[in-house]
Amino acid sequence: MEVESLLIDDRCGKHVVADPGQTVGCISNEGSSSGMAQLKRLEGWSQPENKKVDPDKLNGRLEYIEEMLQKVKEEERLYIACGSPDCSSAYVIVDSQCSDPHDKLLHIDEKLQCEIPLQEPVPLLAPSLSESHLNQSGSVGECSHPPDELVAGGSPSSITTKPDFSRLKGEICLDNLSIKELHETFKATFGRETTVKDKQWLKRRISMGLTNSCDVSTTSFIIKGNKFVKKGNEEGCNGIYGSFAKDPPIVNQKGLPTCHVGQLDYHKVVPERRLENHNLDDNSGSDDHQKEQRAAKRVRKPTKRYIEELSEVESKESNERLLNLAKNSGHDGLISPKSHVRLVRHVSSGGRTVITRLDSLGGSGIQVPCVSRVRRSRPRKNFMALLKFNPSSMGMAAALVEKALDDHGFPPDDGNENRVLKASSTPEHVHHQFVGVPEKDKQFSVMSVVGLGNNTDLKCMNSNEDSDDNVVTVPTSKGGIRRKHHRAWTLSEVMKLVEGVSRYGAGRWSEIKRLAFASYSYRTSVDLKDKWRNLLKASFAQTPPDTGMNSRKNTGAMPIPTPILLKVRELAEMQAQVPPNLSLTKVAGSARKIVHEKQTGFL
């Protein structure tokens, strides 16, 4: 029982473990010797960015580590004192539990370590710790190491200094602070710099740091000396760890501190934060520039599909199952599961990610599109359509035609696409072979069944709009290909859009759609938005070599007249939509230009 509680306890701390800056916190609440293991591991980490550390800070850090080691020793003693014969095995279990995610997350954590606030719950927890181990003083186990051994040769795990709350004085309302001030506050709170420019993020972090909790509801604080008082409620919180008063450590019967409520909450948040940071700092190997730009953008967490596909890579089974499903063609021996993964992730010519693999089906050597996991939305829809309707060609064709017409609406202009043809060649032989096939695999089944049927089917699928992924392309007059659903933007549409934006403002897409594009049923507000995005890009891209005005390296698309682009840019600048990467220099230069080129009657 004891061991179990320790394990649970440890699990709680696991997420935090990987962050070196967090070591103090995690050891103090870890209640197991795995803290030691982590510390050791920590020592092994080579820090990628070995900035110079000022000796004072270093010393402070070393003191810090020693302090931690002290705690570790105590913990160790405690742990061993529990006397359970299972102690050693428990240790192993704990360790393996930790090491697995650790390895995977290492690279993330290196970045993460500078993003998670350095918490110092120790001072509060320490009393309960020492108190409890007073009763249970046992021998120091063989696992323990003298502090020096660990400290020696160890590089400081992060360039943090101790938080300096003295820098924070009086009343702070994070909402009113500029980024710069937030940075100051951040530094004072966590003892380190940050380059993140996202106010929300900064406020949250600081708020969490100050309250030492996940509570970010308050952004106003009153700092007195080294203590903070949450504005409004809780007048008398005593100190930066005041919030602990609300969440006292839960102590089990043995007096071992376990996760306390606040920390549980905290850990709950960690995975999310990991994603968030991963997102934010991905590719952060480069420079702060990217980071800053990203921070300004809306933060997106990875999509489910992304997560799915990521995890998918790791699960060999599914691939193997795929292999089997794909018909054991005997050639599979050539492909190891691993390389197969890579093979599978292919991008089709249509630009859409279609997972295909070359397989010799019946020696035909055709490309078989397949999906290792069910795609969302459309494919399923199509499949349902296939299933739902009786495979009598009439019903099928009718349904598809209906869909096609539905999808298109009737365009005011340029409405001469041969719609009915699209639905005419329906794979009628896709009968109910897949009845009983697990839903997950249906998509694939359709593919393979069709593919196996005969090759003409496959061709047919490729030309049939409603098959596969809708990756259907038609050749354009200019030699390129374009998706069948694509409807080129006409100049008048573009102008309407520009006008709409100038009138209602970029971002009011639905409004623009409603008011300016009411008659264009096939342009959705999203389309408008997308087009505007492209216009923006174009307008800011092609300015410099403006001399020839019609510098034409076009890819077949209708070139947008320079005047329009100029107006786009003007609007963009007015509405502060200047893409961040086409940064100041360019804009500054061109802005001057615009002054001259202006007065052409726009706006």
Next chain:
DNA sequence: GTTAGGG
């Protein structure tokens, strides 16, 4: 339901 942003 709309918008932003990635694909």
Next chain:
DNA sequence: CCCTAAC
């Protein structure tokens, strides 16, 4: 143009 998270 699609998809989907964020709003």
